[in-house]
Amino acid sequence: MATPENKLAFSGGWEYDPAPQSTDHITLNKRYGLFINGDFVPPARGRYFDTINPATEEKISRVADASSDDVDKAVKAARAAYNGAWGRMKPAERGKYIYRIARIIQERAREFSVIESLDGGKPIRESRDIDVPLAAAHFFYYAGWADKLEYAFPGRTARSLGVAGQIIPWNFPLLMASWKIAPALACGNTVVLKPAETTPLTALKLAEVVADAGLPPGVVNIITGSGVAGAALVEHPGVDKIAFTGSTNVGRMIQKTLAGTNKKYTLELGGKAANIIFADAAIDEAVEGIVNGIFFNQGHVCCAGSRLLVQESVADEVIAKLKDRMETLIVGDPLDKNTDIGAINSPMQLEKIESYLKIGREEGGEMHQSSCRLPKKGYWCRPTIFTGVSQSNRIVQDEIFGPVLAIQTFRRYDEAVMKANNTPYGLSGGVWTDKGAKIFKVTQAIRAGVIWANTFNKFDPTSPFGGYKESGVGREGGLHGLGAYVKLGA
């Protein structure tokens, strides 16, 4: 198709009334302690901090600010459980506890999804349809591995590591907690998990689930706090393994801190994935894939398709269709069932995104945003695309972690692959073409751990996830995710 001349109209006319998910069935305490050794306990130094609803800027609850003393207490509880009940338990029984966690999450799914959206700002449609069901599925998947580890590592014997210290980000709070805890427990480890500062609530609810499931005290410990608590966990000599998901810079610091300690580690870090659209692609589905790639979860996704590489001959068509599609994205109340893009997770993150919008324009990029209305209170960013940018632009190089897409065109296959790989990151990538042979050629050429061909941002507990190069070390999910939580011997 030539350059589309005619615009569609999406504003006015029939509009959807608000359809908010009610919050009346959830209970949140005014204050949460730390979940250590099977109980919620107050933090040693008595400090708490507020957790805020980013859509309203209102306080939801107060959570404990763990100090290094609390971290020490949690690690000791985990060690005691490892040396005690959990370590001695038959693997099949261990598995049954993990199954219980999966089942209870399913039963309390609605509560989890509402709290996830309240605390983190993500649309209820996503927390309901993606985060929470996937979290339950993750526990269900790994539960079954507990008594089958000898089949996962042919020729070698897999042994648990001990105490795993786990630090997770704010973009998928419950899901990341399950990615961390489920395989660790299945392999026979005990854990101390620290959720992100801005999104602690579903992890604390998960602590309730762990207690309800009757796990022995100390097997799962959940400590809320700032980076201080995270650093204390990384440095704690009683920890045998660190699993971290977050920025590459923090990952690098962790790798340095762990140098010379014999602690195992897995790092799931940043990304700047290229989504490559060839002229022979199913264009309308590709446009949908672009939208899923960059606007899913406000773009707060390490594997987001934040760079679009579109073949020159269809670039105008794809961009025009993308702009029209952006007009139909509903930005607003995360609890509204029709919301496509929720609130930016925190004022800090919004500031970062906005600084990149400024940089993008200053460096000569042409910015386009959808025309949607934004709520007055809360932290919001319209879906945004930049055209007229090149590899040297910062918005092409840096991970923005927001709903901001940098678009470049290419003519030839090699050019697309070169641009896609021209980054220190290597987490994910996308390719869209109707030609099977080309799919294999491109997916093999892209240096990244997860490649979506004719789809994007799909996740499954059976599917390994993790990066090449500076996007991290190790895999989470699937058979390969077990390797992160065992040591192999003869």
Next chain:
Amino acid sequence: MAQTVVNMPTRLPDLSNVPAVDEVGVNERVARFQSRSIKKSSKVEALKLILSMIDLTTLEGQDTPGKVRQLCQKAIHLHAAMPGLPHVAAICVYPTMVSVAKEALAGHDINIASVATAFPSGMSTLSVKLDDTRMAVDAGATEIDMVISRGAFLAGDYRYVFDEIAAVKDACGDARLKVILETGELGTLDRIRKASMLAIHAGADFIKTSTGKIVPAATMQVTLVMLQAIRDFYYETGKMIGMKPAGGISTAKLAVHYLVMLRETLGNAWMTPEWFRFGASSLANDVLMQLMKQSTGVYQSADYFSKD
């Protein structure tokens, strides 16, 4: 019979340029439309819009003038208990029933659609199809719902299908032409996308999914692919083409999902009976029941709504 074809569009589009369709992607997009939650006044508005878009249809071998008259009555007065309802867009009947409908609908702004061209199979010669069309138009049909020759299309004889549509379009005169692809017989979404483009270029005013005689009839997936073809044509030419899913849409909830899909694919301009129709017979009553529930707050029984 020699055909004198006026204004016949002759440019068969290059169907190899029609974009590919990915079925799983289409399913995912449809699931997104279905996850929209339409409540309160937006629901009432949607339900009324749906009523106004219905082509109230009877296409049975056992149709009688009496049944057609009842249907026309329903078209005019959807439900006496609810004032302020719109009337349906059209009634849709066989050519032999057009004159009955015309009489019954006299004085009302309701279109008379007639199937033609050896409906539903289309297994006849062009001359018979053109006669069929002219007969319906002469009897008062304002809209013609034709079927394409699926056999020729599947055999790759696009030129034949294209010329046939163009000829029927010519025979329609002022009547608007809806081209039925009979998607249930085309097999893949890729073929449906191609057939849509072919029909549009050949002169279709509307493209329509199904005759209602083949299962599967309309699905949201198929309709989305056809809407995308309409969108591509609009992007390129600025010319609007109408869409009519037909068969299998019997609940208000499903029809609302179609409206969501229409709105988010083609935008507001298409949200009128002029550009979107539902080919349905039992949909109207379900919509009426839902409207009644919205206004009374009480869930309804089908026994309280006339079945014609």
Next chain:
Amino acid sequence: MASALKNQRIAVAKTYKLYIGGKFPRTESGRYFALEDKRGVVIANMCRGSRKDFRNSVVVARKAQSGWAKASAYFRGQILYRIAEMLEGRREQFIAELILQGSTPRAAEREINRSIDRLIYFAGWADKYQQVFSAVNPVSSSHFNFSVLEPTGVISILAPDDSSLLGLISNIAPAIVGGNTCIVLASESMPLCAVSFAEVLHSADVPGGVVNILTGFRAELTEFFASHMDVNAVIYCDGGKAVARTVQELAADNIKRVVARTRLDWAGSDAANPYLISDTQEVKTTWHPIGS
């Protein structure tokens, strides 16, 4: 006496050089270190490789990597097998070098035998490890999802000091059989076999740049092996906590994979299993819709 002198042939000593990009250059630095036997007699003047030699090696290793990775598994297996064949043919030379470096004849023979067999072992894995470690993942959605291994890329290897041939081969073979290219720092105290092994590699048609072997000082070169931003993984095999710390700290600058093979029994199964291959492999997972 005169006639005895007249009949004596002067042996030709080998110049031990570096192996970079399929060529045998001297170190660009012009430096050397004298390798002495137990009695203090100089055996050879070894090249004292420099950071620039390392840098040049990374350039050629990077250049060679994609082609080597694209070569078929069957081809890579045959190349490894060919290395074993060439080594078999030069047993006597290696035994002599091992003895020269302090080995007993029996130990030397055992080491060369094990080294050849280790190459055969890993040659056989070339077209099998992928089948052992890859997976088709039964995702819940309508997608075909599979995970395969791909080489991590360019690997720097600080070969063990105490196992100058078997330890060297047990690190090189699993790295290259999986499509990586490598830069190896040979045993500092026993570097002879490493250089001779380079000649074996060369005669086995290993493409230039796939294996690059440097001799030199560990204390000088370790930091560059660990810090180079275009190296994807670093393997170290000895040194205490201080070495581990240095390597890991510097490796973090580009999130290198760090593989510690300390205290390994090079003769045992610890050094002969496919997990040595997967140590320098990345798991790539690909999704594709299943539809009509």
